[in-house]
Amino acid sequence: MHNHEIDIITLGCSKNLVDAERVMRRLEVAGYTCVHDAPDPKGEIAIINTCGFIGDAKEESINMILEMVQRKQHRQLRRLYVMGCLSQRYMQELTSEIPEVDGWYGKFDYDNLIEHLTAARSHESAMAADMFGGMTCAPYERTITTPAHYTYIKISEGCNRFCSYCAIPLITGRHQSRPMEDILDEVRWLVSQGVKEFNVIAQDLSSYGLDIYHEHRLAELIDRMAQIEGVQWIRLHYAYPTDFPFDILPVMAKHANVCNYMDIALQHCTDHMLSLMRRHITAAEQDALLNRIRREVPGITLRTTLMVGHPGETEEDFAALKAWVQQQRFDRMGAFAYSDEEGTYANKHYKDDIPQAVKDRRLDKLMLIQEQIAAEKSEQKVGTTCRVIIDRQEGDYYIGRTEADSPEVDCEVLISNQSSDFEQQLTIGTFYDVIITGFEGVDLYAEPILRH
16 A cells, blocks of 8 residues: 655745645545655655746756656655646646656646546545545635745736736736635635735736726725734735726725735836836836835835846946935845746847846845845834734744734844743744844844733
């Protein structure tokens, strides 16, 4: 009899993680034991959920597949399946190049993978079929792989924006909103599982509702989500600046449990570059958007992503970008160098003419400016009080986050469990008021304000 353990390995973004969690839940209902991102995979079956976004991510996915092929050749692995963005995009090439993989599945047809494995499970063990045959789960149910108190909730798939550099619409297709009632049912179910913090994700939050309701419905969705009992934090990820749904701002200002946080990728700041990137917005419109967001939601934390080295970026464009980052003082900022992705508008119509060394130098300079801004912002927080949720305990510290910090990508708050007056154990997944006592880089140090 085989061990019915499946290793599920997720690469790429939190949107992929949600898909992996749905797959896990349904396989567990079918009688499998699933292990997610094990440091040393031991299962007889492995499923790799791949990313196909940019060069580095594709390389990481290919390397992981080859590593698992090697395990299969050494008879440590019986079956290997691949799903996700990379296989969605390069199915034909991959099938012929890596024949050792037992099945390739796209980003949206993991139902077939589950069906295949469930049938195999029933065939192997009639008893298991009797035990698990009657069990079903709602399509939105999933096995939470993050700490139990927070999760990601995906409200749409795909994107209609077709920015010059981006392959995502080629992988995920057109923008598709999930019906509001489905999302709210999922939130209620997750609350019943103990989740308190909801990180709302989509390729393009700004377009939510346009395809199925023919109008912006993000504000209504978040307003209704905020009223569900047990929802303690909601955080918004990946808004798009063009055609921004301004009615979300009063909702954010009104509800204490909607974090004053917005992740909005802006990419650049000059009309020349915004036009080449096909962002459908001018520099003046972008600045007006940022001013309005900050005015309507005072104290909001803004996270953005910028790109350097896109074809056509001149030294003047880059100098303007540096000055703009200094001026805007984003709370959180990531940046990456342009990667020429086949099939994109830029790949077809522009020459990738900026040397990699220049791209890397620009990236380093931009991030250096942001590091300085982040340190200054951290310093300003010393002596202030804020509310944190505790994610984990690590060595001599409890590690928490404020409402301004999204899991994995943002700062953390370190609270020592060693101080002499520290009599109370903190509980993971619980909120505490703390006073910020210091900082190192982007991370903050704090002491709890204990209630007696």
